[in-house]
Amino acid sequence: MATATHLCGIKTPYCFLKSNRSLCSRSRLDFDSLAKLCGAIRVPAPSRGRGLKFVCDARKNDVLVQAEPKIQGVEASTNQLSCVMKFGGSSVASADRMKEVAELILSFPEENPVIVLSAMGKTTNKLILAGEKAASCVSDASEIDELSFVKELHYRTVDELGLDRSLITGRPPDHLEKLDRLLNGINALKELTPRSRDYLVSFGECMSTRIFAAYLNKIGVKARQYDAFDIGFITTDDFTNADILDATYPAVANRLHGDWISDPAIPIVTGFLGKGWRTCAVTTLGRGGSDLTATTIGNGLGLREIQVWKDVDGVLTCDPNIYPGAEPVPYLTFDEAAELAYFGAQVLHPQSMRPAREGDIPVRVKNSYNRKAPGTLITKSRDMSKAILTSIVLKRNVTMLDIVSTRMRGQFGFLAKVFSTFEDLGISVDVVATSEVSISLTLDPSKLWSRELIQQELDNVVEELDKIATVNLLQHRSIVSLIGNVQRSSL
Numbered sequence: 001m002a003t004a005t006h007l008c009g010i011k012t013p014y015c016f017l018k019s020n021r022s023l024c025s026r027s028r029l030d031f032d033s034l035a036k037l038c039g040a041i042r043v044p045a046p047s048r049g050r051g052l053k054f055v056c057d058a059r060k061n062d063v064l065v066q067a068e069p070k071i072q073g074v075e076a077s078t079n080q081l082s083c084v085m086k087f088g089g090s091s092v093a094s095a096d097r098m099k100e101v102a103e104l105i106l107s108f109p110e111e112n113p114v115i116v117l118s119a120m121g122k123t124t125n126k127l128i129l130a131g132e133k134a135a136s137c138v139s140d141a142s143e144i145d146e147l148s149f150v151k152e153l154h155y156r157t158v159d160e161l162g163l164d165r166s167l168i169t170g171r172p173p174d175h176l177e178k179l180d181r182l183l184n185g186i187n188a189l190k191e192l193t194p195r196s197r198d199y200l201v202s203f204g205e206c207m208s209t210r211i212f213a214a215y216l217n218k219i220g221v222k223a224r225q226y227d228a229f230d231i232g233f234i235t236t237d238d239f240t241n242a243d244i245l246d247a248t249y250p251a252v253a254n255r256l257h258g259d260w261i262s263d264p265a266i267p268i269v270t271g272f273l274g275k276g277w278r279t280c281a282v283t284t285l286g287r288g289g290s291d292l293t294a295t296t297i298g299n300g301l302g303l304r305e306i307q308v309w310k311d312v313d314g315v316l317t318c319d320p321n322i323y324p325g326a327e328p329v330p331y332l333t334f335d336e337a338a339e340l341a342y343f344g345a346q347v348l349h350p351q352s353m354r355p356a357r358e359g360d361i362p363v364r365v366k367n368s369y370n371r372k373a374p375g376t377l378i379t380k381s382r383d384m385s386k387a388i389l390t391s392i393v394l395k396r397n398v399t400m401l402d403i404v405s406t407r408m409r410g411q412f413g414f415l416a417k418v419f420s421t422f423e424d425l426g427i428s429v430d431v432v433a434t435s436e437v438s439i440s441l442t443l444d445p446s447k448l449w450s451r452e453l454i455q456q457e458l459d460n461v462v463e464e465l466d467k468i469a470t471v472n473l474l475q476h477r478s479i480v481s482l483i484g485n486v487q488r489s490s491l
């Protein structure tokens with residue numbers, strides 16, 4: 001991957017340079033050498049005065065030309081998409097909350113935001129429970145309490161917003177009817193696979209975005225709903241915990257930007273969802289994955305800022321459910337936020353900082369219930385001179401392995417052998433503490449528990465490691481992490 005030159009002033013929205021030599025000649029771009037390298041070049045239309053970044057990937061036979069992520073001050077054209085605003089389930093839990101979110105969005109008239117929404121309130125949890133019940137005990141899946149709850153919540157919201165129920169039922173895509181049929185199918189098979197679970201929970205985001213877009217249109221704000229899996233969110237096929245593939249960035253930018261240019265309307269995008277690149281089935285990005293949807297869109301479109309609206313005053317010094325006196329942390333670096341999320345702070349999705357860091361796009365964590373609170377600003381760097389400890393996080397349900405070498409002291413290669421075992425078995429290691437003859441390590445629960453055959457995988461690890469060490473497997477442990485300034489942690 002190589003990043004090359006900068007250009008300004010290309011007006012054409014997404015076009016293929018292959019068929020546009022004049023564009024190249026106007027733009028100091030050596031068309032022929034690039035054309036040799038790649039089959040096609042996509043060019044997102046830059047905002048006025050914005051540069052373009054060339055990202056060449058010869059292996060993929062592709063050169064992607066991206067708008068520079070940062071728009072400075074007045075250069076941020078008023079008619080370009082400018083930021084992402086992501087609202088989590090807690091922010092859109094009811095009709096009243098949706099009205100407040102609409103008002104919040106409209107209170108930033110200078111912004112042209114892309115809106116990312118999660119499912120309403122606890123819809124995702126309810127759908128998972130409904131799926132589990134359908135697979136296990138009930139005789140008629142339509143009678144499951146959690147399904148009734150989801151239906152009732154969405155009907156009530158549609159009614160209270162003065163919208164037509166046909167948005168979610170009675171007319172294609174008729175989500176509630178499909179949901180009913182899906183749960184009855186799961187019930188008949190007595191099996192809830194990761195794939196069907198992802199399809200099941202996707203109804204939450206599909207409905208919340210349709211309702212919200214319809215409400216905006218009703219109050220005279222032109223909005224357009226998008227299902228992420230239809231606009232280029234391409235992922236691995238790791239159902240329940242899929243990773244976003246690079247092809248997503250240009251595809252999503254292309255679609256959202258192209259539609260915006262030809263017919264401006266606020267895009268309302270489903271968070272959390274994608275499409276598996278082999279199966280073409282609906283995938284999900286892991287719990288809390290709408291944060292990752294938001295940062296992916298921010299990076300793809302090279303937007304000015306990514307706002308993540310929650311029900312707390314930003315990232316706090318610890319989980320407020322454990323210690324109610326937790327206080328907001330005003331500034332964080334991408335690295336600190338990523339560590340914090342990875343080691344258990346539920347407030348951000350563990351992978352969500354990656355696209356923001358790669359695009360160097362600031363992320364602001366704000367409270368939709370308390371707009372005046374300054375929130376947390378997450379950027380590439382910050383003044384660390386006074387920073388020692390930023391926050392404390394707890395990660396539960398961790399599997400730990402104590403591995404003690406059976407060989408004599410002074411034997412080399414022990415650590416290498418242990419880690420190659422994990423690599424061979426495709427298991428991700430979390431925290432590691434070592435001495436010369438022993439290692440204690442933890443395994444990443446999110447990657448581990450989302451897959452089937454977990455006990456078998458663990459048995460395989462222990463069996464392999466048993467050849468070189470004494471292994472003690474400890475389950476249901478916790479990690480308490482202190483997120484701090486590494487440069488000041490030792491003297």
Ligand SMILES: Nc1ncnc2c1ncn2[C@@H]1O[C@H](COP(=O)(O)OP(=O)(O)O)[C@@H](O)[C@H]1O
Nearest residue numbers: 088089090310311312315316318319345346347
């Ligand atoms: N360090 C932390 N800072 C802020 N919130 C935290 C932290 N640790 C846990 N939380 C919990 O995360 C919740 C916000 O995340 P989440 O439920 O994913 O929000 P949303 O659904 O709005 O996206 C808060 O309500 C809080 O209970």
Ligand SMILES: N[C@@H](CC(=O)OP(=O)(O)O)C(=O)O
Nearest residue numbers: 088089118124287288289290
């Ligand atoms: N609805 C999904 C995705 C998500 O991001 O939700 P939230 O923004 O409410 O954490 C979930 O509950 O995991």
